[in-house]
Amino acid sequence: MxxxxxxxxxxxxxxxxxxxxxxxxxxxxxxxxxxxxxxxxxxxxxxxxxxxxxxxxxxxxxxxxxxxxxxxxxxxxxxxxxxxxTRGDGEAAGAGWLELCQHAALDYVAGARIAELHGRLRAGDPVPFLLSTPSRATGAVEAHALVARLAEYGRLGVRPGPADLGQALLRCGGRIDPGAVRAAEALGTAEGPRVADWLRRGGLPQPVGRREREPGAPERPSRRRGARAGRRILVGHEAIDGRGAFPRRFWSLFRKFEPHIGCPHASLPDGRDAHTVAVLPWHPETAAARLLAGVASAADQDGRGAPAFLEALATTDGPAGPAVHLAVAYGLASAPDPDRAAAVRALERLTVRGALDGEALGRELVELVGLGTLKLPLLADSLRTAAATPRGAPGVWAALAPSLPGLMAGTRPQAHGMLLGIAADAARSAGARGELPEVTSLAVRGGSSLLVREARRLRDTLAGR
Known part of the structure; x- marks a missing residue:
């Protein structure tokens, strides 16, 4: 199967x-x-x-x-x-479990499945295959494949594990073939009606998100270990209906997520990797929102990077909203080199699959630079790298075209020529045309400073010269 x-x-x-x-x-x-x-x-x-x-x-x-x-x-x-x-006390999936951190909801889902599998193997109650084994590298499970696996379970008289089935359902989404719904209705097993209803509704609903700026004035830069400057922008979401049909360890995922509530991160797995995204392959926004504070820490303090997480967010089939674009923004200015390289690849992949909202990314860059959260030299280094690639240049231009005035207003004059140069490279590679009034006004100035030269180069590029 x-x-x-x-x-x-x-x-x-x-x-x-x-x-x-x-x-x-x-x-x-x-x-x-x-x-x-x-x-x-x-x-x-x-x-x-x-x-x-x-x-x-x-x-x-x-x-x-x-x-x-x-x-x-x-x-x-x-x-x-x-x-x-025989399964002993405490060995059943979920026994003795305590929810400690709202940010670790996807880790709880993955842990519930592993605990369930471990218990079944120790008890001599194995399954012929896992219902939740992905159909694609993103972690997605095809609806027809899930129904066929459940039909085989029914034929063999095998009881589906609640966590395994729950993970399989979370991995189904997108445009689901009505034929898969009809096949689920015809299963004739206890799980059939639930699976059919789930598929009919298109899988897990996309939660209503909300972008939240961290309150307070930006902190000044400090050399103290663990200190951070600026203020973060994070994303929360409202509660998701339907948790009651899932194992208790899954419930944290369905709760309202409030990103500025603290928690004991040091006692929990980090979770920022491709496996976490694969728990919810149709919901990169949910994965990004839950772990965005950790992604930001690599940009505004001495946090550990998450290059695989950034790339996985951009590779999924689900919609990329504020949380994904913020994750890319933080990644582009992260201190670890692998994170910046991964953010460039994420920008390229979002661009290629038509999921990049350049205006939204540009707005985030302007605000985060203004808040002191992103360091402009690191951000510029990533944008320059992306602008030099055929797949990255259109994304860089899509982000810089609407944000250049804001970035220049919020940065030192010495950096303006650099930003215009990156924009000119991206525009030329992307074949961009049009006019930016702010650039034109700079280009007609007299003199030969870097600022004026780069403004003229960008103006001429946009004019097709």
Missing amino acids: IEGDFAAPSPAALADEVAAVLGGRHEPGVVAFERLLNGVVAHCSSGREEVAAALADVPHGPQGWSYGRARALAGLVAAAVGPVR
């Missing part, structure tokens, strides 16, 4: 791939991680002794590092090779 990149490898190949992940020092990608999860549970269902023998020599824990997905995979391997026993 699971084909293509996510199909379960042979037991021997599974052991080799698991050993490579657990012995490495990098997070496995979404495709590799999901394939291995599905492979472990599938082989435990068809031949537990064979897969246990193949995995027997694989270390049951990451070697010298602590990434969450590798630890989750190691736990499943331990459950697969260990003795079957």
